[in-house]
Amino acid sequence: MPELFHRKIERTAIGFVLAIIAAASVGGLVEIAPLFTIHETVEEAPDMRLYTPLELAGRNIYEREGCYACHSQMIRTLRDDVERYGPYSLAVESKYDHPMLWGSKRTGPDLARIGGKYSDLWHVTHLMNPRDVVPESNMPSYRFLARTPLETADFGMQLAAMREVGVPYTDDMIANAARDALGQATPDSDFSAGVVERYGEKTQVSAFDGVATELTEMDALVAYLQVLGRLTDAAYKQTAASEKAPGSQQ
Amino acid sequence: MDHDTLVAFSKSWGLFYLIAFAIGVCVYAFWPSNRKMFDDAKKNILDRDDTPWQ
Amino acid sequence: MITELTSSERQYAAVILVVMAMVGVAMAALGRSDPFGVHGVIVLVYSVGLLFLVLSSFYAPEPRTDRQASYYDDPIKVGIALSMAWAVFGMFMGVWIAAQLAWPTLAFDAAWSTFGRLRPTHTTGVIFGFGGNALIATSFHVVQRTSRARLAGQISPWFVLLGFNLFCILAVTGYVMGVTQSKEYAEAEWYADLWLVVVWVTYFILYLRTLARRKEPHIYVANWYYMAFIVVVAILHIVNNLAVPVSIGHAKSYTIWAGVQDAMVQWWYGHNAVAFFLTSGFLGMMYYYLPKRAGRPIFSYRLSILSFWGITFFYMWAGSHHLHYTALPHWVQNLGMTFSVMLLVPSWASAGNALLTLNGAWHKVRDDATLRFMMVAAVFYGLSTFEGSFLAIRPVNSLSHYTDWTIGHVHAGALGWVAFITFGSLYTLVPALWKRDAMHSAALVEVHFWLALAGTLIYVFAMWNSGIIQGLMWRTYTEDGTLAYSFVDSLIAMYPYYIARAFGGLLFLLGALVACYNIWMTARATPLIAGSQLDLPDRRPATGTAPSPAE
Numbered sequence A: 001m002p003e004l005f006h007r008k009i010e011r012t013a014i015g016f017v018l019a020i021i022a023a024a025s026v027g028g029l030v031e032i033a034p035l036f037t038i039h040e041t042v043e044e045a046p047d048m049r050l051y052t053p054l055e056l057a058g059r060n061i062y063e064r065e066g067c068y069a070c071h072s073q074m075i076r077t078l079r080d081d082v083e084r085y086g087p088y089s090l091a092v093e094s095k096y097d098h099p100m101l102w103g104s105k106r107t108g109p110d111l112a113r114i115g116g117k118y119s120d121l122w123h124v125t126h127l128m129n130p131r132d133v134v135p136e137s138n139m140p141s142y143r144f145l146a147r148t149p150l151e152t153a154d155f156g157m158q159l160a161a162m163r164e165v166g167v168p169y170t171d172d173m174i175a176n177a178a179r180d181a182l183g184q185a186t187p188d189s190d191f192s193a194g195v196v197e198r199y200g201e202k203t204q205v206s207a208f209d210g211v212a213t214e215l216t217e218m219d220a221l222v223a224y225l226q227v228l229g230r231l232t233d234a235a236y237k238q239t240a241a242s243e244k245a246p247g248s249q250q
Numbered sequence B: 001m002d003h004d005t006l007v008a009f010s011k012s013w014g015l016f017y018l019i020a021f022a023i024g025v026c027v028y029a030f031w032p033s034n035r036k037m038f039d040d041a042k043k044n045i046l047d048r049d050d051t052p053w054q
Numbered sequence C: 001m002i003t004e005l006t007s008s009e010r011q012y013a014a015v016i017l018v019v020m021a022m023v024g025v026a027m028a029a030l031g032r033s034d035p036f037g038v039h040g041v042i043v044l045v046y047s048v049g050l051l052f053l054v055l056s057s058f059y060a061p062e063p064r065t066d067r068q069a070s071y072y073d074d075p076i077k078v079g080i081a082l083s084m085a086w087a088v089f090g091m092f093m094g095v096w097i098a099a100q101l102a103w104p105t106l107a108f109d110a111a112w113s114t115f116g117r118l119r120p121t122h123t124t125g126v127i128f129g130f131g132g133n134a135l136i137a138t139s140f141h142v143v144q145r146t147s148r149a150r151l152a153g154q155i156s157p158w159f160v161l162l163g164f165n166l167f168c169i170l171a172v173t174g175y176v177m178g179v180t181q182s183k184e185y186a187e188a189e190w191y192a193d194l195w196l197v198v199v200w201v202t203y204f205i206l207y208l209r210t211l212a213r214r215k216e217p218h219i220y221v222a223n224w225y226y227m228a229f230i231v232v233v234a235i236l237h238i239v240n241n242l243a244v245p246v247s248i249g250h251a252k253s254y255t256i257w258a259g260v261q262d263a264m265v266q267w268w269y270g271h272n273a274v275a276f277f278l279t280s281g282f283l284g285m286m287y288y289y290l291p292k293r294a295g296r297p298i299f300s301y302r303l304s305i306l307s308f309w310g311i312t313f314f315y316m317w318a319g320s321h322h323l324h325y326t327a328l329p330h331w332v333q334n335l336g337m338t339f340s341v342m343l344l345v346p347s348w349a350s351a352g353n354a355l356l357t358l359n360g361a362w363h364k365v366r367d368d369a370t371l372r373f374m375m376v377a378a379v380f381y382g383l384s385t386f387e388g389s390f391l392a393i394r395p396v397n398s399l400s401h402y403t404d405w406t407i408g409h410v411h412a413g414a415l416g417w418v419a420f421i422t423f424g425s426l427y428t429l430v431p432a433l434w435k436r437d438a439m440h441s442a443a444l445v446e447v448h449f450w451l452a453l454a455g456t457l458i459y460v461f462a463m464w465n466s467g468i469i470q471g472l473m474w475r476t477y478t479e480d481g482t483l484a485y486s487f488v489d490s491l492i493a494m495y496p497y498y499i500a501r502a503f504g505g506l507l508f509l510l511g512a513l514v515a516c517y518n519i520w521m522t523a524r525a526t527p528l529i530a531g532s533q534l535d536l537p538d539r540r541p542a543t544g545t546a547p548s549p550a551e
Helices: A002-011 A013-040 A053-064 A079-085 A120-128 A143-147 A155-164 A171-175 A177-185 A192-199 A217-227 B003-030 B032-044 C007-031 C035-056 C074-102 C115-147 C156-177 C190-212 C221-240 C259-294 C301-323 C330-342 C344-358 C362-367 C369-391 C394-400 C404-433 C442-475 C487-524
Strands: C243-245 C253-255
Touching: A013 B003, A013 C190, A013 C221, A013 C259, A013 C301, A013 C330, A053 A155, A053 A177, A053 A217, A079 C442, A120 A143, A120 A217, A143 A217, A155 A171, A155 A177, A155 C243, A155 C253, A171 A177, A171 A192, A177 A192, A177 A217, B003 B032, B003 C301, B032 C301, C007 C035, C035 C156, C035 C190, C074 C115, C074 C156, C074 C404, C074 C487, C115 C156, C115 C190, C115 C221, C115 C259, C115 C404, C156 C190, C190 C221, C190 C243, C221 C259, C221 C301, C259 C301, C259 C344, C259 C369, C259 C404, C301 C330, C301 C344, C330 C344, C330 C369, C330 C394, C344 C362, C344 C369, C362 C369, C369 C394, C369 C404, C369 C442, C394 C404, C394 C442, C404 C442, C404 C487, C442 C487
Parallel strands: none
Antiparallel strands: C243 C253
């Protein structure tokens, strides 16, 4: 019987292909399928807010420029990671991240909790030429961000696409996306109140690049960097101790 | 279907699947009558191959 | 090339290209100033360029009627040329960005030349451009020779090869314009991904139909590996790239996966891209060209079967070892670690099988740099799979992850294994394909071998050192229980290694340039073998003939 079976596989290339699929698919299914029910096991974060249109635009710039190639956004449950970068990252913190930007390499430091650690001015100076503030840095200069106006016309569509994949943006948010982007980077303007109303009290309204009259890509990227790790406080409420790195010297 | 059921199913049946698959592959590889076919296959590629067989 | 097609096939090709050109026009119209529109123009130019090529020989005389009595080698020749062109491009970008890490001002004051945008041009250029074209070209060769049958199509091999290159061009030009999904090794956006699905399905059907035509009763094991490469890459590609575009005129899309699921899907993809793109397909190369070149059958055919199913089964579980100590559930991390360690068994079975095949032919390895390429490839395959299993163990990973050790590991595999087996295979394939006695210059193959080996060793040792130093510095505490080094301290310690790494990469690039020259001269300059076998088909199943190595 087995011989007959194998002969058949042997004779028909299609049977062989099916065997490959049978062998290869199970591993992925077993590991991935249970993750669709993961919301039952992970922590909840009722206070978590959404990315504002400006922050989302900044996130898209972060992706576009390939920042993830050198900066992780995932603090591991290791003591030295936690002491260097802050409380370890929780699954819930990236639940609105399409895609996740956990990264795989730290040519530069982790950025999961960079938000609020440095001033807007520091970020702008650093992005213009990193060696002005960190002489030993090997990060590229991003001067062009400051001279590139931010395209806001399609922000409504961007938010709508995010809603398609499961992020709960409201019709109100989508309709006001471009105005909210402008308002967040232009304090004291007519639009600032709206963005705080829609995205919550903790939304940071600031002239991120120091120039309130014009909206640039620098505004968006700095707004995103400043919100990293600050969408929810869930990680600070966790009590579980972090693991000591195996073999770490102390 | 909740998370724990799925995880339990994955862990147990994943293992059985692995064992069954391994046995199947070994039976195939060591089935005595397959020996000649394998021997031919490994030698035949060294034959002349400048045109397709008709 | 086009004269080998019948006039109805030429019409068919022209129709396909006209349709593609129209798609390009539609994309340009929909995208306008968005990069999507620029890509529309690129699709248009690419299609029209090829259309001109077809039309230039459109009314040429009909080809011979007995095409079925010969193998279809034209697409393979073009595939080799494209593969080498991408190798030079991809490796040059690699050297450039490696130099940028050592000297960060080696960029223009423009967005396109920053490390973040250039890095995927390097990875895509070498993995998909160089590796992918080499896989397509050699798979077309191996499937025909081991099946003793001509490819099951006249247009489809060209469609697969040139369509795949269009995908690579869209991907790479997209990165410099800032078009990326930011998923490592799957950066190309939704429309390029959709196009690749069309190309890949064609590839799959072509391969399957050619196997169905085979005259040998048994499908030779090299084809198994190529088939697994084609099938599984399709599954991975589709699942990981499911996304919702912002609009039909936008290059930008949002993946349907979020957060922790996205991380699992991405590294399930990422690790199996290594498995089925960079391992399975190249093992297919090894199982054909190594015995061919050595003039000896593979040591154990059964072992190759066992390791095939082992690799196909185990690899799919291993992806989660990229996510140790992260927010991914603990049991998934452990499962990934376990299977990663088990993977060592089938991996070493393959490496051992290759080396034992050479046992008894060591004098050939000594004298023949081509065979030495393949021998070193098998050694590096063994080393880097061992290293991979080792790095997947959680405590080891806590040190190595996020550091240059990972980069060193990847390049031990990519340079030492993938590139070495490819060059070895190409040096075996090129003279056979162009009906030459041997490569233009054996000395240049020797030069290439030593450049490549020196480059690989310098690169890998530099990255091992920098990675381990980095990992240790990050976790070193002072006696007071505080972290001993700032991040910048660890970066300063990296600079000497970054310079060494760029130098190692440069040597490897020089080797690839030598190979280009040698292949070009072999195809162009050497006279044909007297009395080529082409017109004297040997219709007899030649079981009794003595093994004849490729030269």
